[in-house]
Amino acid sequence: MALFKKFSREDISSSSQVKASIARGIRSSIAQQYPWLEEHGVIEVLIPKKDPMIVGKMMGHVQVVLMDNVPLFFQERDGPWCPTLRVLHQYPDMMPKLRADKGAIKFVLSGANIMCPGLTSPGATMHSEVDANTAVAIYAEGKEHAMAVGLTKMSTTEMRETNKGIAVDNLHHLADGLWKTPVLV
Template identity: 70%
Template sequence: MFKKFEVSGNNQVKSSVARGVRAAVCEQYPWLDQNGVLEVLLPKKEPMFVAKCPGYMQVAIVHGTPVFFSEREGHWFPTMRVLHQYPDMMPKLRTDAGAIKFVLSGANIMCPGLTSPGATMHDEVPEGAAVAIYAEGKEHAMAVGLTKLSTAQMREVNKGVAVELMHHLNDGLWKTHSIA
């Protein structure tokens, strides 16, 4: 999604829009609210900016730092930096070691990469869920994505795309530390 990170517009949003983003993030990631992290990431009293990017992407920015992104009117996903700070915020899937180079190149995750020896489905998730992608033998997440099948279907079918990759280490959004 973010081979290159280009911003076509960056505007401060009205408080009602910021509340909507907070509510959507809170609904998708209840762990953040339960642990008091939501106020740290998306403070109510701080201005929020939303950067519009090519491909109908938008990025929520607080204190000049990208924190969440979404396809317009879709799921909100944490940036990798946020996910590394709060790894328990979303369900986890772990690929086998053979999938690492493909994922870091921006490829979608295939079912065999999640069902083979060395891979683990830590959490049971439905189709259309936002998930963190980890690699066999690695401590930190390497990507975030959207499941195309439930974990039960992944085991049953064991072919085709399991997770659509949204953001990964070393892509354009990862390389962007701050936006003025």
């Protein structure tokens, strides 16, 4: 379900500077969802209060927060705000982590969703306990940096108990269009 599989600048149908009140709301929402950013003073670096915030809109009800034309966070419909992988690589402790086994890597990097067995088998690790509909960082067995950002379809407890079906919707992964477009002008 990767949102940005074939993403390019042209996929942003409209972008505009949002009013200060809307920018505050988005910033507050992101800070609330990722308390680590506020605790470590990172939110002020990423989204300074005084700087203009641009929100780009895409087909499929996706919004992208841009600061200085750099995509930082995205949101599908009314779902949670998710960081781009570039932000996540800078601040790897900002969100819950799940580690997929080696067998899942090539599928995840081609945009496939992450299945339960890829997270419950030997080699895989659930570093964080999370509920369904939680934004998570997906790491690969034996690798240091996240390879994807996704949204859990079930809690980690359900993933272990069920051990079949889709565990995490893959929203953004390495080498997708958003990764290849670091700056939108």
